Amino acid sequence: MKTTTKRMAALLACIMLVTLLAACAGNNNAPESGNAGNTDGAAGQTNNGDNAAVEEPEEPVVLEWLGYDSYAEPDADSAVVQMVEEKFNAEFDFWYVDAQKWDDNLNVKLAAGEMPDVLKIPNRQNIAKYVDQGILAPIPKEKFEELAPTYTAFIDENYPEAWDGVMFNGEIYAIPTTNLNGSYPTVVIWRQDWLDNVGIAKVPETLEEYEEALYKFRNDDPDGNGQKDTYGLSDFALPNILGAFGYPGISDFKQAAKGDPSKSLQFTEKDGQLVFAAVQPEMKEALAVLQQWYADGIIDPEFLTSENTTGYWADSQAFYNGKIGLTGMGMFYHWRHELDPSLPDDVGGGQYKAFMDAQPDGELAFGVPAVGPEGKSGTPQWDTTSHPVAITTKAAEDPRKLDTVLQMVEAAVTDYEYYLSVTSGEEGVDWKLDGDTFVNLSAADSVADQNKKGKNVLSVKVSYDEYLKKKDPFIYAFGDKYANINGYTSMFVPTVEVFEKNSSALNKLTIETYLKIITGESPVDAFDAYTEQFMRIGGTEVEEAVNAAYDELMGR
Amino acid sequence: MATKMNFGDRLFLIGVYAALLVLVLSMMLPLLQVVTISLSPPKVVNSYGFHLFPTVLDFSGYAKVLRYDAIWTAYGNTVLRTLLGTAITLLLTFLGAYPLSKKRLPHRKFWTGFVVLTMFFSGGMIPTYLLVKGLGLMNTIWALVLPSAISVFLLLIVRNFMIALPESLEESAKIDGANDVFILFRIVLPLSLPIIATVGLYTAVWHWNAWFDSMIYIQEESKQVLQLILRRILLEGQDVSVETSASMQAAVSTETVKMAALVVSVLPIMCVYPFLQKYFVKGTLIGSVKG
Numbered sequence: 001m002k003t004t005t006k007r008m009a010a011l012l013a014c015i016m017l018v019t020l021l022a023a024c025a026g027n028n029n030a031p032e033s034g035n036a037g038n039t040d041g042a043a044g045q046t047n048n049g050d051n052a053a054v055e056e057p058e059e060p061v062v063l064e065w066l067g068y069d070s071y072a073e074p075d076a077d078s079a080v081v082q083m084v085e086e087k088f089n090a091e092f093d094f095w096y097v098d099a100q101k102w103d104d105n106l107n108v109k110l111a112a113g114e115m116p117d118v119l120k121i122p123n124r125q126n127i128a129k130y131v132d133q134g135i136l137a138p139i140p141k142e143k144f145e146e147l148a149p150t151y152t153a154f155i156d157e158n159y160p161e162a163w164d165g166v167m168f169n170g171e172i173y174a175i176p177t178t179n180l181n182g183s184y185p186t187v188v189i190w191r192q193d194w195l196d197n198v199g200i201a202k203v204p205e206t207l208e209e210y211e212e213a214l215y216k217f218r219n220d221d222p223d224g225n226g227q228k229d230t231y232g233l234s235d236f237a238l239p240n241i242l243g244a245f246g247y248p249g250i251s252d253f254k255q256a257a258k259g260d261p262s263k264s265l266q267f268t269e270k271d272g273q274l275v276f277a278a279v280q281p282e283m284k285e286a287l288a289v290l291q292q293w294y295a296d297g298i299i300d301p302e303f304l305t306s307e308n309t310t311g312y313w314a315d316s317q318a319f320y321n322g323k324i325g326l327t328g329m330g331m332f333y334h335w336r337h338e339l340d341p342s343l344p345d346d347v348g349g350g351q352y353k354a355f356m357d358a359q360p361d362g363e364l365a366f367g368v369p370a371v372g373p374e375g376k377s378g379t380p381q382w383d384t385t386s387h388p389v390a391i392t393t394k395a396a397e398d399p400r401k402l403d404t405v406l407q408m409v410e411a412a413v414t415d416y417e418y419y420l421s422v423t424s425g426e427e428g429v430d431w432k433l434d435g436d437t438f439v440n441l442s443a444a445d446s447v448a449d450q451n452k453k454g455k456n457v458l459s460v461k462v463s464y465d466e467y468l469k470k471k472d473p474f475i476y477a478f479g480d481k482y483a484n485i486n487g488y489t490s491m492f493v494p495t496v497e498v499f500e501k502n503s504s505a506l507n508k509l510t511i512e513t514y515l516k517i518i519t520g521e522s523p524v525d526a527f528d529a530y531t532e533q534f535m536r537i538g539g540t541e542v543e544e545a546v547n548a549a550y551d552e553l554m555g556r
Numbered sequence: 557m558a559t560k561m562n563f564g565d566r567l568f569l570i571g572v573y574a575a576l577l578v579l580v581l582s583m584m585l586p587l588l589q590v591v592t593i594s595l596s597p598p599k600v601v602n603s604y605g606f607h608l609f610p611t612v613l614d615f616s617g618y619a620k621v622l623r624y625d626a627i628w629t630a631y632g633n634t635v636l637r638t639l640l641g642t643a644i645t646l647l648l649t650f651l652g653a654y655p656l657s658k659k660r661l662p663h664r665k666f667w668t669g670f671v672v673l674t675m676f677f678s679g680g681m682i683p684t685y686l687l688v689k690g691l692g693l694m695n696t697i698w699a700l701v702l703p704s705a706i707s708v709f710l711l712l713i714v715r716n717f718m719i720a721l722p723e724s725l726e727e728s729a730k731i732d733g734a735n736d737v738f739i740l741f742r743i744v745l746p747l748s749l750p751i752i753a754t755v756g757l758y759t760a761v762w763h764w765n766a767w768f769d770s771m772i773y774i775q776e777e778s779k780q781v782l783q784l785i786l787r788r789i790l791l792e793g794q795d796v797s798v799e800t801s802a803s804m805q806a807a808v809s810t811e812t813v814k815m816a817a818l819v820v821s822v823l824p825i826m827c828v829y830p831f832l833q834k835y836f837v838k839g840t841l842i843g844s845v846k847g
Binding site: 071072073095096098099101105108109111112114310311312313315320321323354357358446447448 | 599601602603604626681682685686689771772775776777784787788789791793794809810811
């Protein structure tokens with residue numbers, strides 16, 4: 001009896017194996033039946049119709065998952081993960097890599113020959129390196145169109161540049177992801193009550209009006225305490241001023257000084273060529289203005305250590321404490337000063353709340369970027385693309401893995417409730433739909449809590465504009481109203497290796513020179529020597545490589 | 557006991573106390589600041605100036621931290637790691653240093669040189685990672701205590717200390733009929749207590765503060781050490797990149813919560829340390845060879 005059972009089991013296992021192989025092969029040849037891993041029902045019929053073991057469910061596809069922002073280790077038993085596993089007949093084996101030391105941590109593992117199946121790439125410049133190391137597998141465009149048609153069309157229409165960001169040597173190496181916030185420029189925030197106190201009726205628009213207001217903030221005692229203890233601006237508003245002359249050479253002084261090259265080595269297009277924004281002659285004019293302002297005491301001398309002295313990056317303690325009257329850097333939702341009538345306990349944006357806590361009588365106004373002598377203006381904009389998610393060569397060995405990931409992407413842009421689940425947690429526990437209104441029941445979760453509950457873990461970082469606006473209509477309506485200002489979009493740059501090699505030295509040189517000129521330690525003319533040195537120690541090399549790659553990409 | 561002090565002595569004492577007071581203040585003030593912030597609402601935290609004493613009390617930070625399980629499991633892991641790591645290090649260092657301190661060890665120069673070599677040349681991070689992985693230590697506490705079990709530097713310190721022990725002690729023990737093991741544990745060990753205390757202190761502090769190896773070798777959050785969890789809490793929200801990918805501003809821990817986490821994790825060791833310190837001071841005095 002026992003042996004019979006064993007034999008039966010062995011036979012059954014064999015049949016299952018054959019079925020499995022058949023199903024996989026079927027996937028390759030007949031993509032319409034690619035839903036093999038889906039429990040929706042259709043899969044069983046199309047694939048296994050003529051097979052003996054019709055009712056045998058397929059083995060779940062196992063995915064080693066690092067396709068998320070890892071602030072904590074996701075709980076594999078969380079409702080969201082369970083739901084997704086069931087829906088796609090998948091099993092997730094989560095990798096956890098410390099988000100703040102991502103490259104340090106991951107590179108060791110990659111160098112040791114370990115790789116996950118699905119991998120987020122925070123630094124796009126790494127794509128080239130990873131491809132060379134044989135870590136990333138290309139994803140044919142046809143696969144996208146076949147398994148994620150809605151998402152592909154969404155990218156094609158709204159963010160075509162996102163494809164460029166994941167291309168290398170003419171092949172797509174990752175699933176592009178988008179960032180709706182990148183289409184809103186960073187904001188300009190004024191102290192409205194200070195403007196009133198110094199007798200300025202209109203929120204300043206041109207550089208002259210800016211100058212007038214800022215000088216009055218310094219000299220006319222806008223806070224009425226009888227002391228000359230106020231300044232015009234600190235570091236957050238500097239990119240705005242640079243923007244009055246051209247593409248801001250540095251988009252975030254604090255982060256650039258901390259060594260983040262993406263904040264100082266932005267490209268801009270001039271005469272069809274990509275050039276470094278930081279070394280353009282118009283930046284010299286801008287620095288001359290800032291040097292004068294610094295000498296006249298308009299710029300808070302503590303801008304060197306940033307107006308954000310503690311806490312969340314968008315906080316400006318100098319602004320909260322009535323030391324400066326102009327700030328920026330944050331997004332519209334940080335400083336949102338209109339309350340959502342549908343939420344009874346809405347307190348506005350986080351920074352607005354902090355400001356009102358500190359200055360109960362204060363009042364702020366959303367402004368526009370300063371318009372310079374040649375009519376230029378704008379604040380830096382965030383990248384409209386987000387971290388792409390790639391498939392490794394290990395995962396490419398089993399075509400079901402890529403299929404599953406693409407199906408997950410498609411589900412997140414076609415099924416609103418699925419989208420809400422993978423981004424906001426368990427329905428009824430973490431959120432609910434009140435008619436059409438999204439009600440977040442777990443708004444206080446920190447990013448780590450979110451990860452633990454499985455929020456934003458299995459969304460493949462999909463951020464679908466339509467659903468975002470459907471979810472938070474009030475906030476985006478606010479953004480459309482107040483952040484409808486000029487911005488400098490983050491220019492897409494193809495990934496080249498020389499850039500990565502030189503970026504840290506070039507960033508250091510740039511931020512040092514800018515700070516020295518503003519504080520008057522170096523004369524404005526030092527800018528010429530800086531430009532020359534910048535180009536010599538790698539600037540030229542990088543520009544040439546980037547332009548060659550760009551031309552190739554654009555098919556020129 | 558001096559009953560009378562002349563002017564010079566007094567001046568000297570005043571100078572000493574003044575210097576010590578400055579030293580104490582330089583350590584106490586930042587600590588006070590941390591404690592105060594952990595007890596203050598964000599409004600106070602964002603205001604300028606020193607925060608030496610809380611003006612408005614707010615315990616929400618502690619309430620949140622105390623509910624944060626990861627801190628407590630990490631606490632246990634750190635304590636375990638420190639105890640286990642220190643015990644292993646002490647045992648191995650002691651047993652390794654003793655033979656190297658003996659002139660009659662064959663090829664002593666070679667063995668010493670062999671050990672010292674590893675102090676100057678190490679495999680580097682990736683080979684070490686491969687080794688740990690190959691030994692099957694990944695994701696276990698052994699990955700934290702074994703690779704660092706012997707520090708050559710500490711080994712040499714212990715060895716040099718043992719060399720300084722008079723040979724005659726051992727000889728007389730031999731004459732009395734003691735064997736090598738007996739000599740090691742009954743003669744050498746008690747005499748080496750001060751250096752053992754020193755090595756133990758170094759190692760324990762190192763283990764308490766280490767986080768990088770935990771980040772590299774440990775996958776599961778339930779096995780991570782305290783410093784790594786703390787680091788993650790403290791750095792939360794300081795970087796824009798969080799939001800360039802998340803769709804909207806995420807709730808990040810406030811400074812209040814961060815400092816509360818800091819206090820919670822520092823407080824026990826601060827309470828224990830003065831009592832431990834007594835033994836460390838004692839340890840360096842007892843057992844020393846007199847005359």
